[in-house]
Every structure is written in structure tokens, then in C-alpha cells.
Amino acid sequence: MTDALRYMSGFGGHFETEAVEGALPKGRNSPQRPAYGLYAEQLSGSPFTVPRHENRRSWLYRMRPTADHRPFTRYDGAKLFAPGTAKESLAPNRLRWDPPCDLPANADFVDGMVTMLANRRPEDLEGVAVHLYRASISMDRRVFVDADGELLILPQSGMLMIATEFGRLDVAPGSVALIPRGVKFRVEVEGESRGYVAENHGLPLRLPDLGPIGSNGLANPRDFETPVAWFEDIDDSTEVIQKSLGSLWTTTLDHSPLDVVAWHGNFAPYRYDLSRFNTIGSISFDHPDPSIFTLLTSPSDVPGRANADFVIFPPRWMVAEDTFRPPWFHRNVMSEAMGLIYGAYDAKAEGFQPGGLSLHNLMSGHGPDVESWRKASEAELKPAKIEGTMAFMVETCWPYLPTQFALDRAQPDYDNAWTGFPKAKLP
Incomplete structure (x- = not known):
């Protein structure tokens, strides 16, 4: 047994690793007598018969079976x-x-x-x-x-x-x-x-x-x-x-x-x-949908519709010309739960704190508050870097329901963030 804390790199790769030399069998997954009297156990994270590229499983060689x-x-x-x-x-x-x-x-x-x-x-x-x-x-x-x-x-x-x-x-x-x-x-x-x-x-x-x-x-x-x-x-x-x-x-x-003394697999x-996320964005005008910030996704049974997306909003450059740079006002068919790890979120002037949470369920209109809208509308558009922030979103095609604990503690005046917008002046 080793106290070293070490890692292997690569998403979804097939790894093999042993803490005691000789504990990992070669050429077969479940030998009749595993080394040292260990027990061979398969942990499957997907059905056996899914396509090979979707199959997730690992073989564990442990001191006692999980069934005990x-x-x-x-x-x-x-x-x-x-x-x-x-x-x-x-x-x-x-x-x-x-x-x-x-x-x-x-x-x-x-x-x-x-x-x-x-x-x-x-x-x-x-x-x-x-x-x-x-x-x-x-x-x-x-x-x-x-x-x-x-x-x-x-x-x-x-x-x-x-x-x-x-x-x-x-x-x-x-x-x-x-x-x-x-x-x-x-x-x-x-x-x-x-x-x-x-x-x-x-x-x-x-x-x-x-x-x-x-x-x-x-x-x-x-x-x-x-x-x-x-x-x-x-x-x-x-x-x-x-x-x-x-x-x-x-x-x-x-x-x-x-x-588990040794294991191999991709689960x-x-x-x-x-900080290693490589943000992609526009270098001309407008900016892409927030899906461009997706780090991980869990598909649903409808192509292109996510059961869950994990999206992050890290430090990044904003350079698009003649463009409203914070997230625009929008309604969509996905439901958004957003959290803030540190810093400030560029679409909210106040009220959204690190450790806090917000919910915009499907088809609820949202976007920047008045102060953020005014600041972005009047800003001199030159290259600017958003720094010192890390927000995230867990987006899903299914509407969220709060627990009673959450409902009892929701900010009572959040909807007021969208009051006070001046009416457009038509010719």
C-alpha cells in the first residue's frame, strides 16, 4: 500500500493500476484464483450491450466482495x-x-x-x-x-x-x-x-x-x-x-x-x-449561444436536447464589435440552475453571491438587471477581459422543482431585478 497521491490523465480512457505488484491479472478479467486471494468484481456504469464507445465498466480486485x-x-x-x-x-x-x-x-x-x-x-x-x-x-x-x-x-x-x-x-x-x-x-x-x-x-x-x-x-x-x-x-x-x-x-x-488493491477500466x-477550460467565443460581432461554454453533457433520448449540461463561465476576453456583451435577454426550453464559486457574475450587478444559487425555469424571461444592461449598453467597446470570476450552470431539459427548504429561503424581491427598464422610444 502506498501513501503517494498520483493521477492518470485522459477522459474516458482505459486505465490499469495496481497498488501491490502482481495484483492486476494479465490477459483475463476473472481468473479462477486471483492473486493474493483477491476477489474479481465488475462495476458496470452502462448496459452490457451498448455500443463499444458508450460502454463504461471497470474490473476491481478487492480484499472482500461488495456483496458481503x-x-x-x-x-x-x-x-x-x-x-x-x-x-x-x-x-x-x-x-x-x-x-x-x-x-x-x-x-x-x-x-x-x-x-x-x-x-x-x-x-x-x-x-x-x-x-x-x-x-x-x-x-x-x-x-x-x-x-x-x-x-x-x-x-x-x-x-x-x-x-x-x-x-x-x-x-x-x-x-x-x-x-x-x-x-x-x-x-x-x-x-x-x-x-x-x-x-x-x-x-x-x-x-x-x-x-x-x-x-x-x-x-x-x-x-x-x-x-x-x-x-x-x-x-x-x-x-x-x-x-x-x-x-x-x-x-x-x-x-x-x-x-480495491488493483483495477482496470474506463468507469x-x-x-x-x-482553469484549464479553453473558452471559445466571437471575434467579430454577436456572441454564440451559452452552449459554447459546455464542459460536460448528459444526453437525453432526443438528439441535441440535454438531460443535463454542466456549463462554466470562467475568466475570458470579450472582443465582439457593436455587440451587447453580457448574456442577452432570453427565454428558452431549458431550465437553468446557476451557482457562483468566486467573484461576480457579469450579468448581475448585485444580489448573486458566491455560494448562492439562482433558478430560471423553462420559458421564464431573464437576462441582465437594469444596472448591468445600462452599463453594457453605454460601454466603450474595446477588448476587455472578464477576470476573477467562476460561475457555473447545471442546465436541463426538465423543469426544476425546489424543496420546501429552498422555497422558504428564496430572496423575496428577486423579480425586482428586472424593474425600471425605460420604454423604447419609437419615431
Whole structure:
């Protein structure tokens, strides 16, 4: 076993890694007697018979089989995690939240998770949920596993040390981590950490097609980092909390399940440094649709319509001539949940804080507020760089529904951001 924290680069590549020499079998996946008495186990993130380029699976060689666990019982520790959405009808209003000041205190990553928005049911294998977390203590002798979907974790403040079945990831604000569906992990912190989690119940997130952009731009596959094999040999009680069909369940093992000594495959956790995203934009007039900022996408069954898009708005140059440069006023068929990791968002003058959240559901009119509109309309159009900011959006074709926790804490006057626009003067 090694304490080195090392990574392999490349999105969706087939990796092989072993923490003990000779633990990884050669030439076959499930030998009759794996080395050292290990157990061969396949973890599949896609149906067996999907096309080869869509097939996601890894072979794990572990000290005990995952099947060795006692029955699960209901877990009631994280009362605000996946509580269901509000029962009342949702008005078609724009919504925005300050960073909640009453997220659970003295809690770890699981107990400090609070669901804000959700759509679809996990058993539909479609849709996405958006959570906030506040973790002030490390997960101690417990791990979490989400059978409902993959988790895209976005720290907003504080480093996360994530130990998974596949290896370990250090994830700081400005980076993201993805934990695939069904992978067990533990989150450790030093001090308090806050951030966002997007839970994708649909097809796994992947890099978008580049089309006319060509072979380079946006997120490059080589910049995604997957951990090398690492394991725990601990014979002590460990709680497993599992999210399944929208509820939380618990059981206790007599050992740590992070005991994978070697693995190979293309279904594994990874991290990505958002500063490596190569933004593409206009160098003449107008600017492209916000889809040009897509880092990862989860397709739906309708070509071109995303179950979920993860979109970022990083530092970038703005150079287009005779062009209103912030996002224009718009309505569309996608629903937008936006968060802010640091800095200020260029389409809002105030009220949108790091750690906060906003929701513009499908066909709700939105865009810059009055102050941002006036400033952009009167600006001298010369090359300018947007700096010191990182906003993101989890966009989906399914309308979001807030939880009751979220509805009770929404800013009461967000719609006022669009009052006071002067009437156009016709000849």
C-alpha cells in the first residue's frame, strides 16, 4: 500500500493500476484464483450491450466482495438530503438564494448535504438534482455511495480530500470531482468546506461533441485526472450510507470497503481543474449561444436536447464589435440552475453571491438587471477581459422543482431585478 497521491490523465480512457505488484491479472478479467486471494468484481456504469464507445465498466480486485454486507435500514441522519420537492404548485417566478446561513452545523459531507432543486424521479434514470453542502468534520469510519446517479462535486470554499474505491482525490475550489454512480467514497476536510453537488440520474456526463469547432477547444481530455489504485486494509466497523430510489439507507460492515488493491477500466472517479477550460467565443460581432461554454453533457433520448449540461463561465476576453456583451435577454426550453464559486457574475450587478444559487425555469424571461444592461449598453467597446470570476450552470431539459427548504429561503424581491427598464422610444 502506498501513501503517494498520483493521477492518470485522459477522459474516458482505459486505465490499469495496481497498488501491490502482481495484483492486476494479465490477459483475463476473472481468473479462477486471483492473486493474493483477491476477489474479481465488475462495476458496470452502462448496459452490457451498448455500443463499444458508450460502454463504461471497470474490473476491481478487492480484499472482500461488495456483496458481503448485512441488510440496509433507513438512515435518518441527513434530514435535508433528498427530502422530496415542495408539494405546492410552483409559480413561474425566477428564484434566487443567498448562501444559506442555516446549513447543518458540525456535520460531515453526508449529514451536511441539503437538496435545493430536483426534477424527475431517480428510478426514471433521467433528470438531475442540485444540492448544497456544508462539511465541518470529516467522515469518520463511514462511506457514502449513490445508486441513483453520479455526483459532480464543486467545492466553493475549503479543500476536500476524497478517498474512493479507486484511489484518492484532492479537490480544491476551482476544481471539480466526479464520483460515478455506485462508487463508495469518504470525504475528509480540514476546517469548514462548502460547495455544490449536481446529482445526475441520466446517462453519464461526457465531453460534448465539438462539431465545427474542430479537434481542440473547451475541455481537453488530457486534463482530466483519475487516481491510481490505493486501498485500506482496515478490519474495523464502517458504516455504509447508500442513496437508493430517492431515500437514504445504512448498514455496517466489519471492514473498510475501500479495499480495491488493483483495477482496470474506463468507469472511475476523476477531477478537473476549471482553469484549464479553453473558452471559445466571437471575434467579430454577436456572441454564440451559452452552449459554447459546455464542459460536460448528459444526453437525453432526443438528439441535441440535454438531460443535463454542466456549463462554466470562467475568466475570458470579450472582443465582439457593436455587440451587447453580457448574456442577452432570453427565454428558452431549458431550465437553468446557476451557482457562483468566486467573484461576480457579469450579468448581475448585485444580489448573486458566491455560494448562492439562482433558478430560471423553462420559458421564464431573464437576462441582465437594469444596472448591468445600462452599463453594457453605454460601454466603450474595446477588448476587455472578464477576470476573477467562476460561475457555473447545471442546465436541463426538465423543469426544476425546489424543496420546501429552498422555497422558504428564496430572496423575496428577486423579480425586482428586472424593474425600471425605460420604454423604447419609437419615431
